[in-house]
Amino acid sequence: MAEIDPILQELKEIIEKKSVRTVFQPIISMKTGEILGYEALSRGPKGSPLESPLELFAAAEKYHMLFALERVCREKALMNAGNIKNGYKIFININPYVIYDPEFKGGVTRSLMESLNFGQKDVVIELTERASIQDFKGFRSALEHYTEQGYKIAIDDTGAGYSGLQSIVSITYNYIKIDRSLIENIDKDPVKQALLDAFIKFAKRIESMVIAEGIETLEEMETLIDLGVDYGQGYIIARPSENFTYEFPIVEYIHRKNNRKKHYSSDPTIRQIAQRGIVVSPDTLTSVVAKMFEKNDSLNAIAVLEGVKPIGLVMREKLYSRLGTQFGYAVFMGRPIKLVMDKSPLIVETDCPLSEVSQKAMERNLANIYDCIIVTKNGDYFGIVTIRNLLDKFTKLQIEQAKNLNPLTNLPGSPVIEKQITDRLEAKEIFSVLYIDIDNFKPYNDRYGYKKGDEVIKFTADVLKKVVNEQGGEEDFIGHIGGDDFVIVTSPEKDELISKNIIERFDSGILEFYSEEDKKKGYIITKDRQGYLTQKPLSSISIAIVSNKNRRLENHLQISEIAAELKEYAKNQQGSTFVKDKRKDCHI
Numbered sequence: 001m002a003e004i005d006p007i008l009q010e011l012k013e014i015i016e017k018k019s020v021r022t023v024f025q026p027i028i029s030m031k032t033g034e035i036l037g038y039e040a041l042s043r044g045p046k047g048s049p050l051e052s053p054l055e056l057f058a059a060a061e062k063y064h065m066l067f068a069l070e071r072v073c074r075e076k077a078l079m080n081a082g083n084i085k086n087g088y089k090i091f092i093n094i095n096p097y098v099i100y101d102p103e104f105k106g107g108v109t110r111s112l113m114e115s116l117n118f119g120q121k122d123v124v125i126e127l128t129e130r131a132s133i134q135d136f137k138g139f140r141s142a143l144e145h146y147t148e149q150g151y152k153i154a155i156d157d158t159g160a161g162y163s164g165l166q167s168i169v170s171i172t173y174n175y176i177k178i179d180r181s182l183i184e185n186i187d188k189d190p191v192k193q194a195l196l197d198a199f200i201k202f203a204k205r206i207e208s209m210v211i212a213e214g215i216e217t218l219e220e221m222e223t224l225i226d227l228g229v230d231y232g233q234g235y236i237i238a239r240p241s242e243n244f245t246y247e248f249p250i251v252e253y254i255h256r257k258n259n260r261k262k263h264y265s266s267d268p269t270i271r272q273i274a275q276r277g278i279v280v281s282p283d284t285l286t287s288v289v290a291k292m293f294e295k296n297d298s299l300n301a302i303a304v305l306e307g308v309k310p311i312g313l314v315m316r317e318k319l320y321s322r323l324g325t326q327f328g329y330a331v332f333m334g335r336p337i338k339l340v341m342d343k344s345p346l347i348v349e350t351d352c353p354l355s356e357v358s359q360k361a362m363e364r365n366l367a368n369i370y371d372c373i374i375v376t377k378n379g380d381y382f383g384i385v386t387i388r389n390l391l392d393k394f395t396k397l398q399i400e401q402a403k404n405l406n407p408l409t410n411l412p413g414s415p416v417i418e419k420q421i422t423d424r425l426e427a428k429e430i431f432s433v434l435y436i437d438i439d440n441f442k443p444y445n446d447r448y449g450y451k452k453g454d455e456v457i458k459f460t461a462d463v464l465k466k467v468v469n470e471q472g473g474e475e476d477f478i479g480h481i482g483g484d485d486f487v488i489v490t491s492p493e494k495d496e497l498i499s500k501n502i503i504e505r506f507d508s509g510i511l512e513f514y515s516e517e518d519k520k521k522g523y524i525i526t527k528d529r530q531g532y533l534t535q536k537p538l539s540s541i542s543i544a545i546v547s548n549k550n551r552r553l554e555n556h557l558q559i560s561e562i563a564a565e566l567k568e569y570a571k572n573q574q575g576s577t578f579v580k581d582k583r584k585d586c587h588i
Helices: 006-017 053-062 066-080 096-100 108-115 136-147 164-170 190-205 218-227 250-263 286-295 316-323 328-332 354-362 387-403 414-426 441-448 450-471 495-513 516-521 556-571
Strands: 021-029 035-043 089-094 123-127 152-158 175-178 209-212 301-306 309-315 347-349 373-377 380-385 432-438 477-482 485-490 523-527 533-537 541-547 577-580
Touching (some): 006 066, 021 066, 066 089, 123 175, 190 209, 218 250, 286 316, 309 316, 414 556, 432 495, 441 450, 450 495, 495 541, 516 523
Parallel strands (some): 089 123, 123 152, 175 209
Antiparallel strands (some): 432 541, 477 485
């Protein structure tokens, strides 16, 4: 008599008794820290040889019981998610080929959700890439059955699965989940950063959201926020748990990180030009909306709200175009506007910078590029913005910013520098200011002329930009006071590293601006103010570092005075050097 495989027996028992455990891992916004939803993850019974999900699903595939196991996992996930707070989504993992399962398509899952007061809009079908999709056309058609019912679709394991790029190119997904293999150590890997940046830009073009999976370190989190990832999931946020958790310590960091980016940006936000506009509910008759447009010639768009949440947009020309078709008037005029509205308008938060909104607007499909933009505050409707107003404000902004840029280096000048420092002091940020001065620049200008002098200024600016780009942080700032004086604002942890790199690059590049004769001599001969010939050393660079890490600083004038004292000391040293003020709360 053949011996029964104990693993097969265990698997059958798990499916029969529905003894699968469900744990939930949160997915949160990388911009606000708000919870999007929870991924439902299945585990075998504790102590079982199939407790691990890897072992559990591997056995199910081996013994051709994957559909049966996934059905149990799906049912248990929905049942265990019954006490989740309203408004959060549940991500249910499904093998791509399960969508062909007649029992799945027949509405068993839907019936279960109705009994648990779930709506299809609350469920995201997360398609794993454990299996290769061969027929993308047929698969896309099968998916339409679910999207038409209101389900959202996510593709899992992007960057690590079988289907790869062909899958996300061939099928439209609401969420693209980036596999841990691409997220791991992304802060140290420029290639991974470039690849993820491409995914993010692609997702914006197809109106999808990017979710980074498996975030485990603060450095990974920081890089993902800087790149503009929409949502995050991983141990640094919370480990999977059988109970729902709604508060996470990392959210404070996300707020702080994003607030710093907004606080130091000179870019105004979309809030400044948002107008309240006219709104209707989704059940408002199309005929009523059409009359609103007829009575107001200046009205171009109407937002559709469910309560206080925007769910759609109606543009005047698009509505008239729809009603003007052969049967459009008869079909839609007596029916709710939700059947005609654009269900995926561009929606941005009030604190989104104008430049970012402009970019998002221009990245839309050509058919939607002139549609109005809906503005929300913490997810609630705030107002609406026309493309005309957006472009008008953005153009004025660019003109105003140009006025504050140094024409030679294209770097912000003194007014912006002062504001940067003042804003950081008011926000009680800990930071360092690097005051940078080219030594013996006037003698060089006198010897070689102002055109060559301008080249040295531009060279120095390029050095600062490259070093800060490579060694600095997202919030670092570079300004050009004027002449040969520059400023960098950075963190105290990086001020010396940046200074050393600036000196190294400046010293290795400045010699290119001297004649061979002067380079050999190691000095230049020029006239002093009294008209006498004098020897002057080749140009070097002096850096004075002032920080509020160990001492209180009141304003930018005080910082400037301390820097002047330090620069005087640095200039008396031979060659390029940096000097850091290490005094603690004492009189200067």
